Amino acid sequence: MVYTPRPVPRSARRGALLVGTAAVLGLLTACGNGTNAHGEAPATVPGTAAPATDGTTSPAPPATASSATGTGTGSPDAPRTTASPGGGAATTTPAAATTRCHTSELRASVGRNDPGAGQENFPVVLTNTSARTCTLHGYPGAAFVGGSGGRLGPDPQRSPGTPVTVRLGPGQSAWAGLTFSNPGVSGAKTATPATLLVTPPDERDQLKVAWKGGPVPVSGNSSTVRLTVFSPGAGPS
Numbered sequence: 001m002v003y004t005p006r007p008v009p010r011s012a013r014r015g016a017l018l019v020g021t022a023a024v025l026g027l028l029t030a031c032g033n034g035t036n037a038h039g040e041a042p043a044t045v046p047g048t049a050a051p052a053t054d055g056t057t058s059p060a061p062p063a064t065a066s067s068a069t070g071t072g073t074g075s076p077d078a079p080r081t082t083a084s085p086g087g088g089a090a091t092t093t094p095a096a097a098t099t100r101c102h103t104s105e106l107r108a109s110v111g112r113n114d115p116g117a118g119q120e121n122f123p124v125v126l127t128n129t130s131a132r133t134c135t136l137h138g139y140p141g142a143a144f145v146g147g148s149g150g151r152l153g154p155d156p157q158r159s160p161g162t163p164v165t166v167r168l169g170p171g172q173s174a175w176a177g178l179t180f181s182n183p184g185v186s187g188a189k190t191a192t193p194a195t196l197l198v199t200p201p202d203e204r205d206q207l208k209v210a211w212k213g214g215p216v217p218v219s220g221n222s223s224t225v226r227l228t229v230f231s232p233g234a235g236p237s
Contacts, residue, residue, distance in 0.1 A: 098132075098133050098134060098135055098167070099134060099135070100134060100135050100136065100137065100200075100201065100202055100203075101126070101128060101130075101134035101135060101136055101168060101200060102134070102200070102203060102205075103199075103200055103203045103204075103205035103206070103207060104205070105128060105129060105130035105132075105134060106126045106127065106128060106129060106200055106207065107126070107127045107129050107207070108124065108125065108126055108127075108196075108198040108207035108208075108209045109124075109125045109127070109209060110122050110123070110124055110125070110178075110196060110209050110211070110212070110213065111123035111124075111125055111175070111234065111235045113213055114235075114236055115182070118181055118182050118185045118186075119179055119180070119181060119182065120179065120180055120181075120182055120213070121177055121178075121179045121236075122177070122178045122179070122213055123175040123176070123177060123178075123234065123235025123236065124140055124142065124175060124176050124177070124178050124196070124198055124209075124227075125173050125174070125175045125234050125235060126140070126168075126173065126174055126175075126198070126200060126207075126230075127168075127171070127172070127173040127234075128168040128169065128170055128171060128172055128173070129170075129171075130170060131170055132170070133167060133168065133169045133170070134167075134168055135165050135166060135167050135168065136165070136166045136168065136174050136200065136201055136230045137163055137164070137165045137166070137201055137202075137230070138163040138201040138202075138229060138230065139158050139163070139176065139201060139227050139228075139229055139230070140176050140198055140199060140200060140201065140227060140230070141155070141197075141198070141199030141206075142155070142156050142178060142196060142197065142198055142199070142225075142227060143155050143156075143196070143197045144191070144193035144195075144196060144197075144211065144216055144218075144225075145193060145194060145195040145196070145197055146191065146192075146193060146194055147194040152191045152193050152216070152218050153191065153216065153217065153218030153219060153223065153225070154224075154225075156178065156224075156225040156226055156227045157224055157225070157226050157227070158226070158227055159177075159179070159226045159227065159228050161228055161229040162229065163229045163230075164229065164230075164231075166230050166231065166232050172232075173232075173233060173234045174230045174231060174232055174233070175230065175231060175233060175234055175235040176227055176228050176229060176230045176231070177226075177227065177228035177235075178196075178225065178226070178227055179225070179226050179227075179228070180216060180217055180223075180224065180225040180226065181217065181222040181223075181224075183215060183216075183217050183223075186217065186220075186221055186222035186223070187220065187221060187222075188217035188218070188219065188220040188221060188222055188223040189217065189218055189219045189220045189223065190215035190216060190217055190218060191215065191216065191218045192211075192214065192215045192216070193211040193216060194210070194211060195208050195209065195210060195211055196208075196209045196210075196211045197209075201230070
């Protein structure tokens, strides 16, 4: 006996097709909601960005010239700062340093005579007339000049001494001793100067001071005039 299958009715085939279509649509809907066919959330893949905690992101601040280069700019009057070798702490270099006093910043004068033991002793005083602090170190230069402008006698010599640096604020003074033997005692030949020329240490320009100290030795025995190093102040009181 041969079995012959009975034809499936058209209504049954249509029903099976509708059922299959509904199943496929249900699967697609589940995937579109972020879940799989079993209703579970998709697994997180390692290395992906985590979501922002507050639902927003903050943009990074734009880079500035100083932050990009590591240098930046500063005030031109500020002390210069440099890094020390080896990555240590930075050191600061002062913007300006004290320098020696220049002739144009000084005023010269000669103090009163302080005689003793046959010697005449005059303080030659330099006063800082500038608005800055400057220094004097060593001996002044000096020369006697007559009324006609000619030099009188040899230039003074330096007495032995240890030079020190004298710091002069505005209005402050330093003095050096100008000494010679009394001509009446030594018998030296004399002349009376009109002017004493004074040259500050390490300078070329001179200062003129009217000389009121009387005759000075210009030749003969014991005619040497000497100068001492600068000391702070305006001379012996």
